[in-house]
Amino acid sequence: RYQNGFDCQGLWVEREEEKALGLKNKKDIEKFGILNFIKSCRKRVEKFTKIQRDQSIRLGQWMDWDNSYYTMSDNNQLHNWHLIKTYHKKGWLYKGKDSVPWCWRCGTASSKYDIITEGYKEVTHPALFMQFPIKGKKDEFFLIFTTTPWTIPANVAIAVNEEITYVKAENNGKKYWLAEKTINALEGKYKILEKKKGKNLNGIAYLMPYASLEPQKKSPHKVVLWDLASEEEGTGIVHIAPGCGAEDFDLGKKIGLPSISPLDDAGVYKKGFILFQGFFEFVDG
Template sequence: MFRKVSSDIDFIQMEKKIFGKWYSSGIINDYLHLNDQSDKKFSFLDGPITANNPMGVHHAWGRTYKDLWQRFFNMLGYKQRFQNGFDCQGLWVEVEVEKELKIRNKKDIENLIPGNKKASIAKFVQLCKERVKKYSSIQTEQSKKLGYFMDWDNSYYTMSDENNYLIWYFLKTCYQKGWIYKGFDSVPWCPRCETAISQHEMLTEDYKELTHETVFLKLKINDTRLSQDAYKVIKKLKHKFKNIYLLVWTTTPWTIPANVAVGINTKFTYGIWEHKGNDEAVIILEKDENLDNVKRISGNKEISISEYIFSGIEGEFEKKEEVSGTELVGLHYNAPFDSLPLVKNAGKEKPNTFHTVVDGSEIVVSDEGTGLLHVAPGAGKEDFDLGKREDL
């Protein structure tokens, strides 16, 4: 016979009782110091949780994994430190405090104490610290209830003076050794927060993969500005085609005025297609790095890339020639906004590489576009890195 179980059990109270026994009995303290005298060491550094709100399920998931590894090595007799960390810096803390204060822009922070900018900023910083202290305490209690065994009285905080002094010392040492330089980079920018934002913040805050319309752009090759190798290519083609264009693809048409180069893949083969009746020819991708003809999906049918691209253009196109991607490097072209003052200035600054075809093999792929990519170094990380390498 089973004994009758009461249906009036207070699970919350029972949990508190068991929870209290763990700590009052010294079990957790014994666990943390089990291997203090061991010669074997397991190095564990807790990647700090952001002390900004109560923990979510994803935090519990991550903390469970961490706890698993530390328990495993503790059972194997390894000495280790059980120090939890709290991340106190970052936009997330600031934005939440701004919401509480009903602040709409950064300038409002400077007027929290009317007429005293310095005191206003100090007040805002203090409010951020208070939020961190509040939620680090809440997260500590939540973590304890998970059964996460750590030295909770010895957590580290990234806002501590010790941490900041160490970072400054580290940067100073790097600078003295010549490892730090001043330069430029292309970074995501938040106009509302008036600061750069990290890739992590982008990927965790509503970043979506979208399918949308793209733009195909026809750029005429300029045969008056050519490198020696590019001249040989054009000389070979000009007797056949009066006007030759690069058919360029982009998902960001609003950045076309900032165009500086066209990227191609040197492993690809490109086709030259003549538009019958108007003395024009366009260059598009033909074969990938395996010399396979590139295909596209239209509806439920697989078609050639040329059929896919030319299907929406009036007139007929006929393939006349093939060239390697390597042969295209060094070609110069005219762009649609060459008359703009800033575009002219950019051309004067780097005349040898301005509006030129460059090797963009690392970012030019065969499964989308035309194999010729619009490059605007001022409008994207990948473009910027390519521009830096090619001296654009």
């Protein structure tokens, strides 16, 4: 007969136990006591794995129910450490950075499984059109569009698609670069002055509005090429913040851009972001 296994660990267990104990966030857990919380979670797992076992037996599921394995067992943990030790010996482990989903309430990373199963929903947030002045040019700007305005202080570059046609259009006394197909993003009358493929905009320097912030001192603030830049929405010019999202992080890692993470574990702007410091970014739904 097959051996049954119980997945005993994860935020899904902790969140349910928090509800049962009346705890609201990570600080409440720390006040309650981390060891006490671990013991409480363990009791929950023991209770519900027994219920699940008994239900499965009554349903006729034929398993080796007297020899189930539990991910929280010492035996399982020892096997995990042995595996890590083996990887280390082979030289497969390294210290690095990655972009992961983060829960500001829980103060920890979330798995992709958590995201797709724990009440995922579409929410509405303000979007932003923003003009970045082109260095050395008068009244000439790159027009960017973003659905995450909170990431602007972490901007290190802007991206265009090398195959897309971009135009310089005069509008209300200023000149804006944007994708030709997104020209209607401009309000009022406009006049197209110039056209270029994205590859010909590569490397142009621009002025970032928060360049005086300490974390921004080493950022390049230049146009880079990215095949994910699209003219389907926005302006075809994407603001890049490798410290704030998986796709941006991957691009930054590939071409050597700095990664700036403006928020702390609780979703509050860190020291160094003077204009925003102490502000909480996220709100529920």
